[in-house]
Amino acid sequence: MSDDRVVSVKGPKGELQQWIDPCVEVSIEDGVINLTRESDHRDHRSKHGLYRALIANMVEGVSNGYSVKMELVGVGFRAKSTGQLLELSLGYSHPIAFELPKEIALIAETEKGKNPTITLTSHDKQLIGQVAAKLRSLRKPEPYKGKGVRFVGEYIRKKDGKTSAK
Known part of the structure; x- marks a missing residue:
């Protein structure tokens, strides 16, 4: 993840990028991508699920298509x-x-x-x-x-x- 809150995923099929909202933090530990949210506010919960799904789709896409x-x-x-x-x-x-x-x-x-x-x-x-x-x-x-x-x-x-x- 870069300083301007853009997650970049590279794989054999290509490269994808996605901007992440500031209420969601992204970290990579032992090859696993972890997303955490600021609070359990309804808006934060929905964005947490959205970005989790978008990143999962990006990883699946660049590896399998x-x-x-x-x-x-x-x-x-x-x-x-x-x-x-x-x-x-x-x-x-x-x-x-x-x-x-x-x-x-x-x-x-x-x-x-x-x-x-x-x-x-x-x-x-x-x-x-x-x-x-x-x-x-x-x-x-x-x-x-x-x-x-x-x-x-x-x-x-x-x-x-x-x-x-x-």
């Missing part, structure tokens, strides 16, 4: 990657070009007879979650047929369609 798998469900939905540019066809009148941050690696796969999948990998959990949420927001799964961009394994609650009046 994170990955998110997404699938494109819908007729004619396609994904093509060229470097850090992801080109998506999501049923709109024009293709969508999505620029990825340099910290994120991308694999776009399309198997015949299956939905196209996008796999994002990175050492930064916050960044990968934010980018995945942005991708999902380009075409959210709709509740009638479930078409759209979704996480693999995500459950979409479906609604019944119109019923004819008899």
Whole structure:
């Protein structure tokens, strides 16, 4: 931890930094990171838990990394990657070009007879979650047929369609 209250974590996958609030003290003893708070005030307890989780995610990310798998469900939905540019066809009148941050690696796969999948990998959990949420927001799964961009394994609650009046 530096003098300006920034914790830096290095590992084989990269390096991450996080500013720490003054109400939380960070110390490293025998290779274990310890966090202590000033008091048991509600605000201090919540920040203690927040920074503990953020540092744990940083350590996990630089050592093992994170990955998110997404699938494109819908007729004619396609994904093509060229470097850090992801080109998506999501049923709109024009293709969508999505620029990825340099910290994120991308694999776009399309198997015949299956939905196209996008796999994002990175050492930064916050960044990968934010980018995945942005991708999902380009075409959210709709509740009638479930078409759209979704996480693999995500459950979409479906609604019944119109019923004819008899």
